[in-house]
Every structure is written in structure tokens, then in C-alpha cells.
Amino acid sequence: MMKLDQLNFQNTFARLPETFHSRLHPTPLPEPYLVSFNANAAELIDLDPDEVMCADFAEYFIGNRLLPGSDPLAMLYAGHQFGHFVPQLGDGRAILLGEVKNRAGEHWDLQLKGAGATPFSRSGDGRAVLRSSIREYLCSEAMHGLGIPTTRALCIVGSDEEIWRETVESAAVVTRIAPSHVRFGSFEVFFYRDQPEPIVRLADYVIDKHFPELADAPDKYPRFLNEVVIRTARLMAKWQAVGFSHGVMNTDNMSILGLTFDYGPFGFMDAYNPGYVCNHSDHGGRYAFDRQPQIGLWNLTCLAQALTPIIPVEEARAVLGHYGPTYAEHYVDLMGQKLGLTHAGQDDVPLIEALLGLMHANQVDYTNLFRSLGHFKSEAGEQNSVVRDQFIDRPAFDAWAETYRARLQNEPGTDEERKVRMDKVNPKYILRNYLAQVAIEKAEKERDFSEVDRLLKLLGCPFDEQPEMANYAAPPPDWAQHISVSCSS
Template sequence: MNLEHHYATLGDAFYTHVAIQPLHEQRLVEFNQALATSLSVDIKSPETKALLMGETVLPQGLSMVYAGHQFGGFSPQLGDGRGVLLGEVRGQDGLLYDLHMKGAGLTPYSRRGDGRAVLRSCIREYLASEAMSALSIPSSRALALFDSREAVYRERPEPGAMLLRTANGHIRFGHFEFFFYQGKQAQLDQLVEHCLDYYYPECRQAEQPLVAMLLAVVKRTAQMIAKWQAVGFQHGVMNTDNFSITGETIDYGPYGFMEDFDESWVCNHSDYEGRYAFARQPGVGLWNLNCLMRCFSNHLERDQLVSILQTYEAELQQHYDDLMLAKTGLEKTTDLHVLLPSLFSLLTKEKMDYSVFFRLLAHFRESEFDLLLDEVIDRQALSNWLQQYQAARLSNTLSWSQMSERMLQTNPKFVLRNYLAHSVIQAAEQGDYLPFRRLLNVLTSPFEEHQASDELAQRSPEWGKSLEVSCSS
């Protein structure tokens, strides 16, 4: 494994050197072979395993320091409280990817925590990050999972675990906030130059590289959130320290994939005021970007920063419209804007499963309404909508069958429901990882039929809908 250490060159103001602290009787229980191959990482080699399990100390290992707005309040110093950035590896595509170990033990930024992760949270992140990647949503990825016989205490004693994850980068909005509010202009400038060098080199060619980079960050963030909304994903903790400068989804905690359609849905049991409710995610994204822009008030004029932020809404709306056109099988935005609000009202009233409905819509054949009508109580209301929808689809330039095929590659049959994650976690805690691997298999190819795994595409049972997840998840 050929590790590079570009972030480490920034200096001690940006991190503290730390080492992975091994867990008791830890084991490598799962690894992502395809991803490892693309990064030229031989997970099975004794040298690599010894490094990843903390048996061989990596002198350049570090935990990042950053700040962040958490549920609207500013925390002036946060940081990797249980994570170690091992370094970067160069993929076969020529790009650099961070290797970051979650649950590696205490760091100077652990605050009142223990620096550990539990098997439950590591499995949830492994499944979610791979599911999101399969849905073409920019995301950190899971590379390897380690379990152990060490007890970690949350609401109850749980098996300790570590998760090796990759991403284009782990620099957060909160990194910039830390140096800005500390008044450390030189370090803030260093961070800007680092991001231009390693994440936005194309912006170096612009007349104003910083402006070009910030515009790109706004665009990537808008597109990421549009994708969340289109697939029904809720992050759960949209703090600025959980937002990546690269526009990737990171830090999977109390996330969820929408089941019964409800725009006011809150997946995080700890979000008592619903700050990060599903329908609020686009607005929170803009709020977070506004926090980021403040960090450059010494670099750019206010009008320039406002102008950069003003590109967000149009970018998000355009990308969301494009995604929903593909999802519904429509070609005209005017049709979409007429049909979508009334559909969402129907789905809310019927408490219809979001992913199931759109998958059925992809299978919908001209004038054969019963497939969908059998799913609702108010058959007349849905029948009226389907008549309008059918008329709009028949005006497409593509044939019905062509559009249906496109829809089947846009609307997943399999999504990660909380009850499915709960079930595989229970099995894994007993040492059985077969249910985990079976679920992972369908989540990483979610548009395929996988007929032998049809039960994994079913709606949640009632007990599954009542499962709660919080920040400790």
C-alpha cells in the first residue's frame, strides 16, 4: 500500500499526530475487494493488515481539527474525535483518495467520548455509503470492517468495531470555520491553496481561482442535496462539520431512506425540533454554504459572496428537475411541475412507500391502472392522476417501453430500510455476517431484480417503521 501524506504537510496547526489503538481480539470481517483493487490496496497482505489494525504504528497518522455549526449553534473546536487519517492513496484513475479509520481510539478531540465506534454504527455506515454510491450519489466509501470482543458502552454494552473508509477528501466546511473564527489568516490561506491543488486544480486557470472554487463547491453541494431529495434520503445531522468541501455525503449517523412519504419526516430521534427534516434539507444546505462563505469575507467582497450563493437555488432546482423527469418518465418540466405536487399530496394522504411507488410506476403499462390502484384506498384520486400522467407520457418523443426501461434504471428496487439494517446488525453481533453480505449484494446493484432476494425489497413491517435512530447510531 503506497501511502502519500499531502494533508500532513500543512503543519501542526491542522491536526495532531495519533495512532490507531487496537481493539481486543479484533478481526477483519469484511472488505470491499472491487474498491481495494481500484486503489491498489491489498487488504489481505500481512503488512497492510498490521498497519490497519494498529499493530504497526504509522508515524504520519493524524486526526484533523475543525469547528462547526451544530444544530445552529457554533462550536469553536471540534475535530476527529474517533478517527485517524492514515494518508492518501492514488487510485487507478490517477486521483488521490483519503484512507480514514473510524473508531480508532481516543484523540485530543474526543471531548467526553471514548474514541470508539460500535459494530452497529460501522455496519450502518458501510451499508449506507455503498448503497449511495450504487445510486450515483457522491459519497465516502467503505473499504474494510473490523469487529472485536471489546465492549463499548453506549445505551448498552456493544461490540467495538472499526471502519476503514475512503473519500476524495475529508476537509469540511468546519475546517475553514475553525481558522476563520480563530483569526488564523495564514492557515486559512494555506487551506485554500491546498484545496485548489488537490480538489479543484482546474480552478487555477480561472481569473479568480477562489471564486471559481467556491462556485464549484456550491454547485456540487446543490447537486448532492438534489440527489438526496430525489431518492428520498435524509442525512439526519446536517451540521457544517458534516459537510464536505468536495460535495460528497459523509458521516453517516442517524440517516434514513424515506418509506411512508412525508415531507416533514425526521429520521434523527435526537433532532427534537426537526431542524433537519426531509423538506428542510435544501434550505439547510444553503444555510451551511452561507456559513462557509463568511470564512472568505477577508478575501472577497460581500457582493461577490452573495453572487456565488445565488447560484445555489437554480442549480439545485435544475438538477432535481432532471432527476425527477428521469424518475417519472416525463420529458417536459412543465408536466413535471403540474403532476409532482398533486402526486406528493396523494402519497402523503395514502402513506405510500416512496421507493415502492416509483418502482411500480416504472412497471406501469399504458391503461393498466390496477397495478397501482391496488396500493391505495382512494382509487379514484389516483386514477385521475394516472390519466393525467399517462397523457403526458404519451406526448414523449421516446416510446413508452424506452422510457419504462430508463425508469427501471432510475428507480431502485432495493433501498436500505432501517429494519433491514437492524436485522443484519443483530445477526452480526452474534457472529453471523451472511445476512449483511446478502443485503449488501442487493444494495450495490439496486436496480436489478434479484428475484431470490425479493423479500429485501418489501415494505417495512409495522415494528420496523417505529425503529428510532439517534446520533449514537
């Protein structure tokens, strides 16, 4: 394992021309203190977890001191925000320290989010607050625990520097780890500037680094686009299956590697509602839960347009055609697994849709319902009260249950074996907004970070029962209805 001054920085993005970035150092913050450290994420960069005890650890990861070998910069990009193109965005409050190469040969970006103003900040202050940093830190690790592609989070470092949002809050920096921070908007900025050369350069960079098997292919650019299409389609299916809503699916928040990226006003659904809008700022519901698959394709279309200098339009359109079938196949497979089906197909779609319709009509908790379905008894005459009692309209559930029971007769194994399968795909624990809020309030009011660490540990194993933590699976209390999450979060 490595000490802080031994990390193997490579910094390949920094070697691209300055067209792609702006070099600068983070802006210092006074009296930094450690909020939380994620030893599991530290393994990605071979960092010795004992280094957290280093006197300068907080100084390094709030940006007051530079890690040896780092080459800090802010990345340039553009993007469609809520459907409208913004010609220049870029890292307005995030600074990429560089890329660490681990012993396995993997490259991992280290990025400080909230490290101060950059040339791309526009009117922003370049800072992040403790509240939003805790939310991103916990959710990125919760998504990893659920098996969903995501950026990771190494640590949070706080400061009592006052930051103005809706009210005065304290500053914090979260260290984000990802294979790459290149996004759809990284290509869009050069398309709208009518600069094809940087598009070629960036595409070659991404292919050489992340899709080396395509590097020598004569059709490498269409195949690269196809990789992004497939990864994005599968990511959208995973979000929908777990009940996750991103909140701000702008093209500058879409990862070129199909990662869940840029956590802001996200939310996991409590009571199932296909029209769920987790972002208080999304007044038109553009990024409502049930619109996410459609928006995924819309965003890919923007990327495909940006790549038309290197991919013929008709060829790009053909590649985009792979999105729908890929999404549908993966979503049905995931939902079938949640129902305990070993091989789900289009014939099972009515069964899935009927259950979701019942859940919506009866305001049934999404996560808890699917977890409890593992207890469903498939034999005729068996009682299924643990599931049935979650529905107000019990006759409607009974009718669905008969169809489900008949479908289970075609499945191999026993009910007990099916439950084991289902418990591996239906989480017991998710990062409900109220759980995050409790941790945030303890951190803000008492400088007590124990709840952050407790949630980090819990959400790392979301499919395990963890009896001592059973109350963390409870539906939200009444006061949680008043939690408001917006783009400033």
C-alpha cells in the first residue's frame, strides 16, 4: 500500500492541449478537518488507510497542499441543461488533481469537488457545502453497493468557512474517484465551436485509454459511440429497477463511460410513483423518474450529433437505434430477477407492469415491497399477508398474486431457493432522503460525523439483513415529506 507521497500519478488528461482544460491550483480553505474517510475507495488507488492519520491528510484533500505528482486542472465542456444548450460550462467548482495508476494498471482520476473558483465558474463561488458533500459521498458509495456503475468517493474534508446558498452553510470538499471525468458535453463544446480537430483528439484519447480494443479498428468511432449507447442504456435500466432518480440529467452530467455522475438533487423513491420528481428546481418535471430512459436517449442523440464530424449521420442514427432494444431487454431482465424469475422475457412485461400499477395506486413502498416479495408462497392456499397487507386494495393484489403464482410454477427450485435469489437483487437498505438528512443535521449542528460513517458501512452491504440496523429500512417518517432537494444541493 502507498503513502500519500508515493501515489503513482500519470496525468494523461493533463497532457492533452490546453484547449481541453485550464491549469490552476485549488483555493485554500481555513482550518480543515476530516469528516469521513472511505477505506474501501482508498483501495482503488492503493492508498494505505493508515494515511488518514497523517497530520496533513486534511490539508491535501481540501486542496491546501498539493499531492506530489499531481497536476491540477479544470476541465472544459459544454452541455444541454434542461434541454437548452449552454455553450461553455466546464468544472466550475471541481479541480482534477490527476490520475493515479494502481498496481493492477488501472487509472483513477482524483478530483476535489468544492475546491474553489475556476475560469469556468461563471458567477459561482466554486465551493460545495457540507450538506451536498455528505449526500454525494454517501450516494456514490450506496450505488456502488447496489452494483450500479458510479463514481466513488474517498473522503470529505470540511471547513468552517461560510458559504451562502439559501442560507449560510459551512464549506466542504469531497474527493471523487472515477476512471474518467470526460462527459457528453466534453465533445459538444467543440462541435458547437465548429472545431473538429479537438473532437478527433478527444475521441482518440478516450478510445486509447478506455476502449483499447477499438483503437486499430477502421470503424472505431461508430463502435465507440455504440459502447456509450449500450452502457448508457444499461445504466438507465439499473436506475429504473432500483427506483433511483438522478434529478439533473443534463448532457454535462452524463459520463462517457456510463457511470452515475454528478450527484446533486437525487432521490430513491419511497412510495412508488412513476412521475416522481426529486429535484425541487425541476418545475416542469423534465427529469421525472419515468422520463429518465427517454432522456438518456435524448442525451445520446446530442452526443451523436457532436460526433458527426467523425461519424456519418446515418451511421450515428443506426447506432442510436441500439438503445431502445438494449434498455428494454436489460430492464425486463432486472425486473424479472426482482420477481424471482430465472429467465424473464416480453411475455412477463404485463405481470411487471400490473404490479407497478398496483403499487402506484396503493402508494406502496418500492424497496420494501420487492424485498418482501421474497417471502411470497407459491403454493395455492398459502397466506401471503406480509406482502398483501401493504396494499389497501387487497382484492386487486389477490388477483395479481394468482397470476404471479401461476408464473412461479414454471420456475425451478423451492420458494426458499427463490428467496435467496431475490434477496441478492432486492436491497433491504437504500439511501432514503430522511436518512441522509439525519446524518447531515448531526454533522452541521453537532460536528458529529458518526451517522455518516454508520450509513457508509450500512449502504456498502445493502442486500444483507443486518438485524441491528433493521430500523434503517423503515419508510420515511411524516416530517421527511418536507425535505426539499434542489440544484443547490
